[in-house]
Amino acid sequence: MSRPAVELVGITKRFGDVVAVDDLDLTVGDGEFFSLLGPSGCGKTTTLRMIAGFEYPTEGTLKIHGEEMGLRPPNERPVNTVFQSYALFPHMTVADNVAFGLQMRKVPSAEIEARVKRVLDQVQLRHRADAKPSQLSGGQRQRVALARALVNEPEVLLLDEPLGALDLKLRQNMQVELKELQNRVGITFIYVTHDQEEALTMSDRIGVMDEGKLLQVGTPEEIYEGPRSRFVADFIGDINLITATVSGPDRVRLGNGQEIEVRSPGPVGEEVTLALRPERLELYDLDEPMPENHTKLRGKVIRRMYYGDAYFYDVEVGLDHPLEVKEENRPDVETYDMGEETVVCWDPAAVNVVTD
Amino acid sequence: MVAESVDLETRAERAESRRGLLIGLPTYLYLILFFAVPLVIVLVYSFATRTRTGSTALSDWNLDSWARVFQGPALEVSIRSLILAAVTTLLSLVLSYPFAYWIATRPARLRAILLVLVMIPFWSNFLVRTYAMKFLMGSEGPLSLISQLFGGPPVRILFTQWAVLIGLVYGYMPFMILPLYAALERMDWSLVEAARDLYASGWTAFRKVTLPLSMPGVVAGSVLVFIPALGAYVTPAILGGGRTPLLGDYIVQQFLQARNWPYGAALSMAVMVVMLIATVFYFRKGGRTL
Numbered sequence: 001m002s003r004p005a006v007e008l009v010g011i012t013k014r015f016g017d018v019v020a021v022d023d024l025d026l027t028v029g030d031g032e033f034f035s036l037l038g039p040s041g042c043g044k045t046t047t048l049r050m051i052a053g054f055e056y057p058t059e060g061t062l063k064i065h066g067e068e069m070g071l072r073p074p075n076e077r078p079v080n081t082v083f084q085s086y087a088l089f090p091h092m093t094v095a096d097n098v099a100f101g102l103q104m105r106k107v108p109s110a111e112i113e114a115r116v117k118r119v120l121d122q123v124q125l126r127h128r129a130d131a132k133p134s135q136l137s138g139g140q141r142q143r144v145a146l147a148r149a150l151v152n153e154p155e156v157l158l159l160d161e162p163l164g165a166l167d168l169k170l171r172q173n174m175q176v177e178l179k180e181l182q183n184r185v186g187i188t189f190i191y192v193t194h195d196q197e198e199a200l201t202m203s204d205r206i207g208v209m210d211e212g213k214l215l216q217v218g219t220p221e222e223i224y225e226g227p228r229s230r231f232v233a234d235f236i237g238d239i240n241l242i243t244a245t246v247s248g249p250d251r252v253r254l255g256n257g258q259e260i261e262v263r264s265p266g267p268v269g270e271e272v273t274l275a276l277r278p279e280r281l282e283l284y285d286l287d288e289p290m291p292e293n294h295t296k297l298r299g300k301v302i303r304r305m306y307y308g309d310a311y312f313y314d315v316e317v318g319l320d321h322p323l324e325v326k327e328e329n330r331p332d333v334e335t336y337d338m339g340e341e342t343v344v345c346w347d348p349a350a351v352n353v354v355t356d
Numbered sequence: 357m358v359a360e361s362v363d364l365e366t367r368a369e370r371a372e373s374r375r376g377l378l379i380g381l382p383t384y385l386y387l388i389l390f391f392a393v394p395l396v397i398v399l400v401y402s403f404a405t406r407t408r409t410g411s412t413a414l415s416d417w418n419l420d421s422w423a424r425v426f427q428g429p430a431l432e433v434s435i436r437s438l439i440l441a442a443v444t445t446l447l448s449l450v451l452s453y454p455f456a457y458w459i460a461t462r463p464a465r466l467r468a469i470l471l472v473l474v475m476i477p478f479w480s481n482f483l484v485r486t487y488a489m490k491f492l493m494g495s496e497g498p499l500s501l502i503s504q505l506f507g508g509p510p511v512r513i514l515f516t517q518w519a520v521l522i523g524l525v526y527g528y529m530p531f532m533i534l535p536l537y538a539a540l541e542r543m544d545w546s547l548v549e550a551a552r553d554l555y556a557s558g559w560t561a562f563r564k565v566t567l568p569l570s571m572p573g574v575v576a577g578s579v580l581v582f583i584p585a586l587g588a589y590v591t592p593a594i595l596g597g598g599r600t601p602l603l604g605d606y607i608v609q610q611f612l613q614a615r616n617w618p619y620g621a622a623l624s625m626a627v628m629v630v631m632l633i634a635t636v637f638y639f640r641k642g643g644r645t646l
Binding site: 053073074076079080081083084085087089091101104148149152 | 544546547549550551552553554555556557558560564565568569
């Protein structure tokens, strides 16, 4: 990681008795696309607002490009924000909205005009320059909000659920656009979202938050493949969580008494939670040849859901919950009917041991 | 088929407008009887003739009264009233805006309490409150006594234009606060944050965002204060002592002392027309800022 763009050390924010952000340490690298992911009320927006300067931390220090922000007001920080509701000035045209920041910084008007045109070209809204925000569609408003922030060439761009109000197709398009834009301009993006798919597809790194705490930071792959806690595993994607007791160096005993192989599950006798992604599980006929060293559990299909590109099966294997299995919808993958006997099978390396 | 469906639609629309008329009927009747009819009577009287004895002859229709509407003492009174109403409006605006802003930014529960406090004066009679103001400002009233207690001179503002101004501002300020509050309460404060985020200082953000977006409240409040202030009668009569007549008491004088009903009627109508024009103009202008 190059020199850090944003550093939070021991940041705590209390509103009265409520701890919104709890002793948070975080370093975001220069030029990084960093997402803060978590459910609503987890403190991610408060964290963003502290970086922007709309809130001040109760405790801790916050640095942007090495400079301590202290009680610096938002207008004196080298960051710009794209607001969740866009917060476009309704009484100004698109061009005036975009020019606002440059005007405030007393940039010469000829330069303002050129830069506004350029950035409106970038977001393909040059032809709507004289429109009022109320005359734009949701996607267009979103792009104006982005242009209004980007035209200032901030060192760090803060985005607060900027795609939340768009419909699915548009949101997916904007994800691609945003990521490409970030690559092109090379600005640090700090992106707040509760949408795990958004975080996974766009980010260089993700920080997962819950109840004011930063639970895990890592690349999308690290977060998805190797969640360290039950919360992270459960929040991101679908997952099977199985309770088991460690019975040997590489062995655990399941609730139904069966012993299976799990890599370094912890001290013998301890109760652990195993996390298993549905797409890492496979279904086999009872008499079909199966991979030698894979874990196998015999069960019965109790539900089948069709998702177009895949089937989701719930398979009863005698544990607390049925196992969820995802099988791709391909001609060479066999489908199973309700009530059919089957074997659920997985590579022991696919199992993650998570804490509660 | 098509013709029939069109027919159904028209029938539904007609039924709808009939229902609308029925709902509005009591109000229409009331307003026609007690607002439109008297207004027409005033208009008719403004073209009538004053007889030698001071009664009004509903004959010999003429424009004499109208010709004198903005001449001589009437013009002087009108200008004085306009200035006083304008100053009252401006002073109310300057005093009310920060207060309305403060209320609008309080937690919801406190806001409700503060609004009730603003409206409390309405619970007592306006005349009584004006007499209380008179007592307060009198040369032996509490203000004067306090001033003298600290070695100052007695306060002699009663029966001056200042007393009238203070009384008018006091009386009409709630009409300024409430629309301002309504406009500010609807404000999307993330717009102010956006302005701050885009390098505007607190003051600039107010000037560029909050103020323009609260203009409908400013316009509504100004109209609601300016119009009654222009026609005010009770306050100038009690606090001004009738020494420097304003439009309100000048018109009353025409009816009661001078017994010149046609002239009084013409003056009343003229003031109404001016107010109407001002209101339309102001709302058009105010409407455009949105």
